[in-house]
Amino acid sequence: MHMKPPSRTKHRNTLRERFAKLLPPLTFAEPLESQYRNWHTDHVRERVKYTMLPAMGLLLIVSMAGGPFRELRAALFAPDQMVIVDVLRFGVLLPTCTAMLLVTYTKLYSRWLTFAAPAVALLQSLCIVACDLLMHRQGYSLSSVLPMLVLSAYMLFGMMQGQATITATAIVVAYGLAGWVAGLNTGQRLFDLAMTSVALVLGFFFHYSFSRTQRLNWFRNMMLTDSVHRDALTNIGNRRMFDAHIDRLWNQAIRTRAPLALLLVDLDHFKAFNDHAGHQAGDHCLARVAEAIAQSARRPLDVAARYGGEEFVVLLFDVKRDRVEELCREMHSNLAALQIPHPASSVGPYVTVSIGAACVEPQAGRNHDGLIQLADEALYAAKEGGRNRTVVMDREYATLKTGAFRVPRKRERTEAA
Numbered sequence: 001m002h003m004k005p006p007s008r009t010k011h012r013n014t015l016r017e018r019f020a021k022l023l024p025p026l027t028f029a030e031p032l033e034s035q036y037r038n039w040h041t042d043h044v045r046e047r048v049k050y051t052m053l054p055a056m057g058l059l060l061i062v063s064m065a066g067g068p069f070r071e072l073r074a075a076l077f078a079p080d081q082m083v084i085v086d087v088l089r090f091g092v093l094l095p096t097c098t099a100m101l102l103v104t105y106t107k108l109y110s111r112w113l114t115f116a117a118p119a120v121a122l123l124q125s126l127c128i129v130a131c132d133l134l135m136h137r138q139g140y141s142l143s144s145v146l147p148m149l150v151l152s153a154y155m156l157f158g159m160m161q162g163q164a165t166i167t168a169t170a171i172v173v174a175y176g177l178a179g180w181v182a183g184l185n186t187g188q189r190l191f192d193l194a195m196t197s198v199a200l201v202l203g204f205f206f207h208y209s210f211s212r213t214q215r216l217n218w219f220r221n222m223m224l225t226d227s228v229h230r231d232a233l234t235n236i237g238n239r240r241m242f243d244a245h246i247d248r249l250w251n252q253a254i255r256t257r258a259p260l261a262l263l264l265v266d267l268d269h270f271k272a273f274n275d276h277a278g279h280q281a282g283d284h285c286l287a288r289v290a291e292a293i294a295q296s297a298r299r300p301l302d303v304a305a306r307y308g309g310e311e312f313v314v315l316l317f318d319v320k321r322d323r324v325e326e327l328c329r330e331m332h333s334n335l336a337a338l339q340i341p342h343p344a345s346s347v348g349p350y351v352t353v354s355i356g357a358a359c360v361e362p363q364a365g366r367n368h369d370g371l372i373q374l375a376d377e378a379l380y381a382a383k384e385g386g387r388n389r390t391v392v393m394d395r396e397y398a399t400l401k402t403g404a405f406r407v408p409r410k411r412e413r414t415e416a417a
């Protein structure tokens with residue numbers, strides 16, 4: 001009987017699968033991976049800053065200071081090598097130290113960390129490898145420092161696993177090649193290479209387990225934050241999320257002098273819907289309506305949330321009255337397109353909503369209570385007007401007292417103190 005030989009691709013696939021089982025890949029599916037990377041760059045800046053500062057301070061003291069360090073340099077390097085040492089100090093070590101401090105200290109440059117970290121780690125390590133080669137002529141060696149260099153590429157620069165491994169491997173290869181080109185003692189070189197390779201492997205596993213735990217914690221944290229701010233039935237934001245968001249957006253709107261709009265959306269005769277179709281059908285209806293409402297809040301600063309029961313809220317940043325009216329029309333027609341039967345409604349055969357919209361320009365002397373109050377009054381007017389309609393209010397805000405501070409905030413605080 002003719003046996004078909006196992007195909008190479010299949011063999012390769014099983015090997016890859018086995019490897020992936022042993023070391024599961026450290027990546028999330030998009031867009032989670034991009035979110036994680038953004039968080040990582042921001043978060044790692046602080047950690048890198050506090051590990052880089054002492055390391056670089058030490059490096060600068062050793063390479064710049066006079067006194068015993070000058071004597072040490074004179075002993076380690078031959079006089080004709082001093083020019084090269086100076087080029088390494090002032091041409092590479094000092095500029096890369098400054099660049100790295102700038103990247104970790106200034107938030108503005110933190111997105112450069114991804115490029116700066118491997119470049120700086122590699123350049124500085126190559127400098128130290130070059131010093132090692134120069135020192136061999138005087139009978140000294142930096143052998144003991146080399147494994148530390150490899151480990152520092154994993155630990156000090158806040159790099160991702162792939163970047164850190166490539167950088168650390170490049171350091172080991174550079175050392176091997178440099179020693180070979182310079183014709184160093186083979187025994188010593190092999191021993192150094194073995195030690196740096198051990199550091200390479202140990203660093204890899206340390207970094208892998210650290211990154212894995214960090215990723216899992218980030219993911220767990222994100223899920224937790226998400227569930228705290230999400231309404232379980234409708235899967236849109238909940239009241240807690242809305243309260244936090246309106247607070248921030250109100251202040252932002254004052255700073256940028258941007259108008260805000262608030263839409264209160266209430267299902268018409270929903271009690272009758274529940275009584276007629278049952279509570280479960282009511283739940284299903286709420287979820288579908290929420291999905292349609294959330295389509296109106298697609299810009300980054302806009303938000304849609306369940307305000308409570310069968311009432312929803314949409315907060316829109318930097319919109320004019322015309323656009324608000326247009327969005328409300330869209331919301332009514334999106335909902336009509338769903339055609340959710342509501343035989344117990346006096347408004348029509350399908351589920352409808354009433355919308356109360358308020359458009360205001362936030363001012364420093366008021367809080368957002370007035371905005372909510374105005375939207376509530378507009379909703380009441382829409383219900384009174386026969387339901388399945390929108391009422392928009394804006395000018396009424398001037399006469400509204402809700403949310404206006406009786407005394408300026410500053411004076412209130414001084415008096416309280």
Ligand SMILES: Nc1nc2c(ncn2[C@@H]2O[C@H](COP(=O)(O)OP(=O)(O)OP(=O)(O)O)[C@@H](O)[C@H]2O)c(=O)[nH]1
Binds near residue numbers: 270282
């Ligand atoms: N199925 C379901 N019903 C809910 C939920 N939350 C609130 N409700 C119901 O929503 C109904 C709200 O009733 P009402 O406040 O009288 O409002 P309405 O019947 O819509 O009357 P109008 O707003 O004046 O048109 C109540 O019967 C609540 O039980 C929920 O999570 N699921």
